[in-house]
Amino acid sequence: MRPAAESAGMRTLLVPAPLVPGIVVVDGDEAHHGRTVLRLAVGDAVRLADGAGLAGTGAVIEIARDRLSVRVDQVAAVPNDPAALLTVAVAAPKGDRFTDLVRQLTELGVGAILPLRCERGERLPGLDRAHRVAAEALKQCRRGFLPTIGPVVDFSTLAALPGRRIVLDREGLAANPGSPGPTVLIVGPEGGFTADERQALLAMPATLARLAGPVLRIETAALAAAAVWSAAWEGTRP
Secondary structure: OOOOOOOOOOOEEEOOOOOOOEEEEEEHHHHHHHHHHOOOOOOOEEEEEOOEOEEEEEEEEEEOOOEEEEEEOOOEEOOOOHHHHEEEEEOOOOOOHHHHHHHHHHHHOOOEEEEEOOOOOOOOOOOHHHHHHHHHHHHHHOOOEOOEEOOOEOHHHHHHOOOEEEEEEEEEEEOOOOOOOOEEEEEOOOOOOOHHHHHHHHHOOOEEEEOOOOOOOHHHHHHHHHHHHHHHOOOOOO
16 A cells, blocks of 8 residues: 655654654554544554654554554655754743743754753753654654754853854844854843853853844744744755
């Protein structure tokens, strides 16, 4: 049985990389999701993605208690967006707002999301749920690549990251994404960076960039910046 061509309504399951043609066994949480949530049956078409840039469509050929098997005839590379060049280093907002931010940044296609340790920051989040949320977002929006999430970073780590470093700050110049290239967008806590932290950022060096006049919430600033850079780089490839 040949799988149907990929369609907008076809559901996606995430499998370990690399995805290759043949019989693919889906187990664990993804098998449970396919059986009990998606209610897949033998013969149903399904899309598989490995989160590392490969995807393919297949037909379910077996459903067992703890796994399901899919016959995949062809696997293709999913084009990456220039937004993958973005790393978002962000002071964690309160409560579940960090995982909400992970979901939305995954939808935008950023390459990495790093919780930032700073003096006025909230308690740093655990990352297990963030990884699950990123996987859900990848499947829903059909992205090809899962972002790197974590580890928690400090200012010395930021200084060692490659590429440009952009600090979102109301005192900066208007945001200017420039040409696509490795870029770290740095978003501070609700109370802002301390004077010592600002000095450390500027010494890296990092550039201050302004998105808007009003004070923005952490997740609003991070999403707005990622969207501005992504839109400015649209039509190019990393």
